[in-house]
Amino acid sequence: MRDDHHGFVDEFSHDELSAMGYDRRDIKLKPIAWGVVWHFIFMIGSVPICFGFYWLLVKVVGEDQPPITVRKMPPAPVVQTNITAAGDIHALRQQENEKLNTKGWVDAEKGKVHIPVDEAIDIVARDGLPQASAEKAAASEAHREPEKEPTR
Numbered sequence: 001m002r003d004d005h006h007g008f009v010d011e012f013s014h015d016e017l018s019a020m021g022y023d024r025r026d027i028k029l030k031p032i033a034w035g036v037v038w039h040f041i042f043m044i045g046s047v048p049i050c051f052g053f054y055w056l057l058v059k060v061v062g063e064d065q066p067p068i069t070v071r072k073m074p075p076a077p078v079v080q081t082n083i084t085a086a087g088d089i090h091a092l093r094q095q096e097n098e099k100l101n102t103k104g105w106v107d108a109e110k111g112k113v114h115i116p117v118d119e120a121i122d123i124v125a126r127d128g129l130p131q132a133s134a135e136k137a138a139a140s141e142a143h144r145e146p147e148k149e150p151t152r
Contacts, residue, residue, distance in 0.1 A: 099114065100117050101116045101117075101118075102116065103115050
């Protein structure tokens with residue numbers, strides 16, 4: 001064991017650490033310092049080069065450019081207020097309730113009608129769901145794709 005001048009006690013000598021595979025060399029600061037210096041030189045030197053290319057680009061290409069036109073902004077969107085929105089929602093709900101609770105034609109040529117939901121529930125409860133004919137069932141079965149087995 002040895003004591004350095006900072007009060008740190010080193011338990012191992014350099015020979016013991018080298019024998020265990022430790023590298024006790026310090027990093028060299030001179031190449032790192034030069035790398036930092038060259039980095040800042042490059043950064044500072046690139047600024048005038050960039051400004052030179054910009055000046056050249058404006059000088060050569062800028063003359064051929066058409067004049068800048070100012071665009072008019074489109075009008076602001078029309079926003080619906082809460083009062084008008086509430087009225088619209090109320091009118092929509094009235095239309096939906098009327099359609100759900102009244103009878104009417106969907107397609108008169110095909111003989112399709114709409115009936116109130118409660119009445120439709122009563123008819124289905126009384127008569128049951130309509131059954132498909134054997135021909136329609138066979139046709140739909142022929143067009144159905146076979147079920148695939150799940151893959152793992």
